[in-house]
Amino acid sequence: MLRKVGILFFAMIAAAFLAQGCQSTGSVKDRLDDTGSPADGSVSADMIPAVRGLPPDPGPVSVYRIAPDDLLSITVFQVEELSSEQRVLASGEIYMPLVGAIEVAGLTPDEAQRRIAAKLEKNYLQNPQVRVSVEEAASQKVVVIGAVNAPGVYPIKGRTTLLQAIAQARGLNSIAADEEVVVFRGASQEDMKAYVVSFADVRSGKVRDPMLIGGDTVQVPESASAKFFKGLFGFIRGPSVPVPAY
Known part of the structure; x- marks a missing residue:
């Protein structure tokens, strides 16, 4: 009996292998x-x-323009409290301490850092040095x-x-x-x-x-081995049939 089961199993493997080979493109x-x-x-x-x-x-990477949902790294040199990572909002703005909302969408990183520096210089810092980089585009x-x-x-x-x-x-x-x-x-x-x-x-x-x-x-x-065994197990199990409710 065991011998018959073994022969049947290997026959099924061979059949599955052939079926897999015929179906594969x-x-x-x-x-x-x-x-x-x-x-x-x-x-x-x-x-x-x-x-x-x-x-x-x-x-070389072409000039990139900031877009909503980009993650920016903003560094204000020697002012650690103002340095942070900011996610650009759907409105195209970021929010920074002291200056509040700043629109940066559509700007290059260089343009964004100049805009932030100008906002900080207007009322708070003298000649601020700002660096903006795009961490996630x-x-x-x-x-x-x-x-x-x-x-x-x-x-x-x-x-x-x-x-x-x-x-x-x-x-x-x-x-x-x-x-x-x-x-x-x-x-x-x-x-x-x-x-x-x-x-x-x-x-x-x-x-x-x-x-x-x-x-x-x-x-x-x-x-190839993973595909073969997937095909083999699918061949042995056959198509799934929903169990009718009584």
């Missing part, structure tokens, strides 16, 4: 040839072009999905790298395929490209840690 990486084109030559209107390698470096976000511990939308903090974005999502989970992390980039569906990155190589320092930009989506696929 392959990963982004599997469908590419050496030039980054679909290996089977297929072309689809909704297909995202994919390349093996790192996304291009965005280069809420209008610039990346999406991290797939086999990570905390998928979600995360604000870019300064120049954010792939390692930092994965760390914000609390790292890869136990079923992640770290050899095939995909970075999607593009302002529209027509411009979108998928960059297949070896996260293991990035983490070990074999390749540089690529910079991300606002609007990027990072997808961490599940490992």
Whole structure:
């Protein structure tokens, strides 16, 4: 009897494996040839072009203008009581001791620090030295999905790298395929490209840690073994059927 059960179990594993293989369309990486084109030559209107390698470096950060919900670090030199972190309100204002509301939305950090300095100098300080930096650009976000511990939308903090974005999502989970992390980039569906990155190589320092930009989506696929066992258990259990109420 035990032998029959064992044979049946392994037969079910084999059947599930074959079913999984028949249903799988392959990963982004599997469908590419050496030039980054679909290996089977297929072309689809909704297909995202994919390349093996790192996304291009965005280069020098262009002039950033402060937006509502940004987190600003404000330093007034030699006046610690006035230095703080401030979240920009929906109205575009921040509130500081002594001067109250100051509108900063739409300004660059340099313009914001000059405006704050002018407010402080008017009635309170002589030649105040103010520094404003954007700690979190809420209008610039990346999406991290797939086999990570905390998928979600995360604000870019300064120049954010792939390692930092994965760390914000609390790292890869136990079923992640770290050899095939995909970075999607593009302002529209027509411009979108998928960059297949070896996260293991990035983490070990074999390749540089690529910079991300606002609007990027990072997808961490599940490992092949995790997909297989999910398919296996689904095959053994079969489709779920609601229990009728009597």
